[in-house]
Amino acid sequence: xxxxxxxxxxxxxxxxxxxxxxxxxxxxxxxxxxxxxxxxxxxxxxxxxxxxxxxxxxxxxxxxxxxxxxxxxxxxxxxxxxxxxxxxxxxxxxxxxxxxxxxxxxxxxxxxxxxxxxxxxxxxxxxxxxxxxxxxxxxxxxxxxxxxxxxxxxxxxxxxxxxxxxxxxxxxxxxxxxxxxxxxxxxxxxxxxxxxxxxxxxxxxxxxxxxxxxxxxxxxxxxxxxxxxxxxxxxxxxxxxxxxxxxxxxxxxxxxxxxxxxxxxxxxxxxxxxxxxxxxxxxxxxxxxxxxxxxxxxxxxxxxxxxxxxxxxxxxxxxxxxxxxxxxxxxxxxxxxxxxxxxxxxxxxxxxxxxxxxxxxxxxxxxxxxxxxxxxxxxxxxxxxxxxxxxxxxxxxxxxxxxxxxxxxxxxxxxxxxxxxxxxxxxxxxxxxxxxxxxxxxxxxxxxxxxxxxxxxxxxxxxxxxxxxxxxxxxxxxxxxxxxxxxxxxxxxxxxxxxxxxxxxxxxxxxxxxxxxxxxxxxxxxxxxxxxxxxxxxxxxxxxxxxxxxxxxxxxxxxxxxxxxxxxxxxxxxxx
Amino acid sequence: xxxxxxxxxxxxxxxxxxxxxxxxxxxxxxxxxxxxxxxxxxxxxxxxxxxxxxxxxxxxxxxxxxxxxxxxxxxxxxxxxxxxxxxxxxxxxxxxxxxxxxxxxxxxxxxxxxxxxxxxxxxxxxxxxxxxxxxxxxxxxxxxxxxxxxxxxxxxxxxxxxxxxxxxxxxxxxxxxxxxxxxxxxxxxxxx
Ligand SMILES: Nc1ncnc2c1ncn2[C@@H]1O[C@H](COP(=O)(O)OP(=O)(O)O)[C@@H](O)[C@H]1O
Ligand SMILES: [Mg+2]
Numbered sequence: 001x002x003x004x005x006x007x008x009x010x011x012x013x014x015x016x017x018x019x020x021x022x023x024x025x026x027x028x029x030x031x032x033x034x035x036x037x038x039x040x041x042x043x044x045x046x047x048x049x050x051x052x053x054x055x056x057x058x059x060x061x062x063x064x065x066x067x068x069x070x071x072x073x074x075x076x077x078x079x080x081x082x083x084x085x086x087x088x089x090x091x092x093x094x095x096x097x098x099x100x101x102x103x104x105x106x107x108x109x110x111x112x113x114x115x116x117x118x119x120x121x122x123x124x125x126x127x128x129x130x131x132x133x134x135x136x137x138x139x140x141x142x143x144x145x146x147x148x149x150x151x152x153x154x155x156x157x158x159x160x161x162x163x164x165x166x167x168x169x170x171x172x173x174x175x176x177x178x179x180x181x182x183x184x185x186x187x188x189x190x191x192x193x194x195x196x197x198x199x200x201x202x203x204x205x206x207x208x209x210x211x212x213x214x215x216x217x218x219x220x221x222x223x224x225x226x227x228x229x230x231x232x233x234x235x236x237x238x239x240x241x242x243x244x245x246x247x248x249x250x251x252x253x254x255x256x257x258x259x260x261x262x263x264x265x266x267x268x269x270x271x272x273x274x275x276x277x278x279x280x281x282x283x284x285x286x287x288x289x290x291x292x293x294x295x296x297x298x299x300x301x302x303x304x305x306x307x308x309x310x311x312x313x314x315x316x317x318x319x320x321x322x323x324x325x326x327x328x329x330x331x332x333x334x335x336x337x338x339x340x341x342x343x344x345x346x347x348x349x350x351x352x353x354x355x356x357x358x359x360x361x362x363x364x365x366x367x368x369x370x371x372x373x374x375x376x377x378x379x380x381x382x383x384x385x386x387x388x389x390x391x392x393x394x395x396x397x398x399x400x401x402x403x404x405x406x407x408x409x410x411x412x413x414x415x416x417x418x419x420x421x422x423x424x425x426x427x428x429x430x431x432x433x434x435x436x437x438x439x440x441x442x443x444x445x446x447x448x449x450x451x452x453x454x455x456x457x458x459x460x461x462x463x464x465x466x467x468x469x470x471x472x473x474x475x476x477x478x479x480x481x482x483x484x485x486x487x488x489x490x491x492x493x494x495x496x497x498x499x500x501x502x503x504x505x506x507x508x509x510x511x512x513x514x515x516x517x518x519x520x521x522x523x524x525x526x527x528x529x530x531x532x533x534x535x536x537x538x539x540x541x542x543x544x545x546x547x548x549x550x551x552x553x554x555x556x557x558x559x560x561x562x563x564x565x566x567x568x569x570x571x572x573x574x575x576x
Numbered sequence: 577x578x579x580x581x582x583x584x585x586x587x588x589x590x591x592x593x594x595x596x597x598x599x600x601x602x603x604x605x606x607x608x609x610x611x612x613x614x615x616x617x618x619x620x621x622x623x624x625x626x627x628x629x630x631x632x633x634x635x636x637x638x639x640x641x642x643x644x645x646x647x648x649x650x651x652x653x654x655x656x657x658x659x660x661x662x663x664x665x666x667x668x669x670x671x672x673x674x675x676x677x678x679x680x681x682x683x684x685x686x687x688x689x690x691x692x693x694x695x696x697x698x699x700x701x702x703x704x705x706x707x708x709x710x711x712x713x714x715x716x717x718x719x720x721x722x723x724x725x726x727x728x729x730x731x732x733x734x735x736x737x738x739x740x741x742x743x744x745x746x747x748x749x750x751x752x753x754x755x756x757x758x759x760x761x762x763x764x765x766x767x768x
Contacts, residue, residue: 008752016752017745021731028752033759040759043703048726050698054617054629153598194597231595265596275594406733406743 062097064134064141069095074151078108078210083146086131093131096142109140111210116142118186118209126177128197128207147207149199152260156193161263161291164298165331168324170196171257173204175321178253181209182246182317185216189244191252192233193259215245231275232265236308239276247310250320254305254313261298262290266306282308297327397425398490398571401478415574416488421478423467424449424492430462433498436469437491438479440575448479448490458498481575488573589655593644604637606652610728611636611659617695617727618667632670636663653738656728657720710761718754725751 008016012031019027025045029038061069066087073081073094084095098112119130119142134141152170156162162170174196181188188209195208235251238244258266266284267275278284284306287299301323307313314320399407401421410416424436435458436449449468450458454477456470469477493499588606591599615632639662640647647658696704711719717739724730724738736747 008749013749017748019748021725024725024748024752025755028755031756033756036763037756037759040706040762041755043699043762044707044726044755044759046699047695047704047707048729050695051613051617051727052729053698054613054619054694157598192597230597232597267594406736 062095062139062141064095064136064139067093067095067134067141067143078112079142086143092146094144094146095134096144098140112140112142115208115210115212118181118212119144121184121186122180122209124177124180126173126204126206127180128205144207147197147199147205149197149203149205152193152196152198152256154194155198156260156263162260164261164295165328167257167260168298168301168328168331170198170204170260171253171324172321172328174206174253174256175317175324177204177206178246178249178317179321181212182249185214187213187215187244187246188249188252189213189238190230190233191249191256192230193256194230196256213244215243232267234276234279235310236280236282237310239279245310246316247313250305250313250317251307251310253320254302257302257305258284258287261294261302262287264290280308282306295327295331297330301327396427396492396569398492399423399425410571410573415576416481417575418481420481422481422490423469423478424490425465425467426460426492426494427465428460428462428494430496431459432462433458433495434460434466434468435493435495435499437493439489439491440487486575488575490571490573492569492571589644589647592641600641604641607637607656607659608633610656610724610730611663613729614660614723614727615663618663618693620667620670620693632663632666635666639666651738651740653720653724653735653740656738657716657723660723660727706762707758710758710764713761714754714757718750718757721747721750722754722758725755 008031015030016024016027025041025048029041033041061072061082063069067084068087070083070085070092073083075081079096079098082095082097084093085091086093098108113133116130116133119128123129128147129145130142131145132143134143150158161167174191178188178191186209188206188211190208190211191206195206197205197207199205233252233255235244235248238248255266266287267278268285287294287302304323305313305320314323398410399422400410400416401407401423407423410422416422426434434449435447438446438448450456451469451472454469454472455474456466456468460466467476469479471477588599588603592603612629612633615636616629619629619632636659640659643662647655692701699707711722714722721735721739724735730738732744732748732751735741735751736744739747739750741747741750
């Protein structure tokens with residue numbers, strides 16, 4: 001049967017256009033649609049409500065006896081990695097579990113066990129140490145040392161590219177890890193920035209042997225030739241489905257060094273077919289074009305690792321390491337030609353913004369990890385006992401009003417302009433306390449929310465979408481950008497408990513002033529000093545360093561009050 | 577091209593297709609809350625404790641990403657609708673695994689032997705069935721709008737963005753027409 005346009009009269013349209021999500025169906029029922037249709041419509045509404053209440057459910061962390069999950073660290077294609085506490089030994093560990101849906105797959109379990117065995121064979125300071133494999137109620141878990149740090153993909157996107165020297169130093173460590181694996185005829189096949197962690201203090205750790213394959217005599221050739229890997233890091237022979245060997249990992253490490261020093265990949269985003277044909281043809285964007293400032297001898301080192309023909313690359317991890325060490329020795333005095341890490345200019349703008357889309361629901365659960373010393377993609381913070389009190393942030397987006405009347409979400413690194421009107425959309429599963437701060441490049445920091453006289457007060461009720469700052473004096477308010485000031489950070493912190501220390505940590509709450517020429521229904525609030533006048537006398541650190549301090553302080557405050565679930569989101573904005 | 581055009585779902589899809597992990601993550605982040613909602617309503621009671629909505633979400637995204645080449649990026653709404661179809665396949669496969677019975681033919685079929693889902697529980701299996709059948713009688717655009725409204729719990733502003741409608745109100749009218757048509761189809765007995 002062919003659906004015909006269900007048309008409404010002008011009047012009905014008028015009435016419909018005034019109805020909200022909740023009463024659209026009611027309004028519709030009042031149009032002359034016939035009793036039977038109206039009854040069905042009610043059923044549809046019940047279905048909608050059923051989805052609404054079912055959607056309030058949560059995700060369960062793994063529950064292996066003797067291990068208490070603390071937070072989620074990250075997730076890749078096969079597993080989710082949690083930070084957990086081994087109760088018997090009283091130490092923190094990382095717990096990698098197969099994604100639940102993969103648990104039904106024999107092949108996935110097999111591969112998971114293979115990863116565990118490969119890790120068990122390897123004992124090396126640059127390779128993740130495995131402690132145990134767990135099995136409980138059909139769930140399989142891998143216990144490894146916990147790395148308090150971050151994977152390099154996150155580091156690069158947060159802080160911008162490394163100098164040649166720093167990249168080379170990372171390369172040396174990864175070469176050592178690879179040499180140890182290759183000595184056992186084990187090819188990693190998934191060397192990439194996300195699988196290399198940097199521990200606080202600087203130790204470099206290669207992880208994720210989930211795609212590892214043995215290539216020695218007696219190994220399975222079919223296995224060796226399966227197309228596997230992460231496309232952007234795959235070597236030509238891998239793409240072709242040819243045999244892989246140590247030089248395949250060397251190539252991937254070449255891409256890693258490229259990525260670390262350029263901040264981007266040698267092939268622009270395109271479809272897979274194009275990517276593969278470029279890899280096969282060696283059509284990579286020259287590193288030099290992206291980083292004309294890189295030390296001269298570094299670029300050819302990377303280029304050599306990226307040769308299409310394996311025979312033209314370094315033949316072993318040891319040879320690559322040697323070349324990197326020679327380069328480092330030639331570099332002489334530390335960092336003479338290298339840009340310092342933090343101050344890498346353009347670190348933020350160089351990076352493609354799409355990659356940092358910051359928005360909505362899950363994102364929420366996520367970025368906390370990046371900041372709270374965790375690493376990976378998404379994180380939920382559990383309290384000590386691991387389940388009951390869980391802060392679930394369902395939506396979090398910084399938005400800007402636009403001329404069309406439709407608000408647009410702002411992304412990390414986006415530009416804001418004078419007179420932009422911003423607000424923050426937020427929803428959590430539970431009642432929670434939300435604080436919004438702003439910090440500029442000079443280190444001046446303000447508490448934007450909660451604001452004096454505002455109708456919206458902490459704790460914000462859970463299960464409801466809020467727009468911050470909300471109503472002040474009965475009218476809808478926005479934060480307005482009133483001055484240009486270079487880099488800006490908006491920091492949003494949500495917590496199940498009130499964070500009294502936050503008031504002290506932030507400067508005094510921003511003074512709110514109302515623009516004299518009030519016109520729109522959305523009244524502007526100018527936050528005085530959103531970009532002006534530092535109120536603290538501390539030494540002026542770079543914005544991000546200041547922020548780091550604040551976050552450290554918050555963390556320790558949370559530590560002092562177990563059970564205070566914290567969620568933190570930091571949004572850098574350019575305000576030139 | 578200005579940067580912000582790149583932040584659309586379509587652009588993310590493009591670079592995700594090229595294997596960019598961050599785009600995938602961004603895309604997943606974007607779709608996850610909505611997908612999670614669609615999934616939560618569908619977790620079969622018989623699987624409670626073993627399979628959570630989150631598992632369905634993960635599996636759906638994984639399948640979606642491994643078949644990204646089959647999807648032409650249009651708009652977020654189309655992508656969510658595509659995810660919904662995969663989600664139903666996932667549930668279907670799950671049922672098959674549990675039943676060890678031959679697969680039912682149609683993709684739109686959700687297995688019942690696993691026990692009712694929360695939504696079925698709330699409205700009854702028969703109504704749920706009529707809803708799903710009627711949905712397939714709508715145009716693709718209408719069905720997308722209805723699903724975003726009913727199953728994803730999106731507001732009209734978000735639906736407008738997802739369907740690239742000119743305004744929230746335009747989106748509201750698409751939803752209203754879709755709902756009306758859907759309800760008409762729902763009381764038509766099957767086969768007539
Ligand atoms: N031992 C660990 N300590 C801290 N974080 C870890 C650890 N192992 C993994 N991670 C985090 O989890 C993410 C995914 O882990 P990984 O082993 O690469 O899983 P997958 O096989 O699914 O890719 C990593 O990128 C990293 O952020
Ligand atoms: Mg990984």
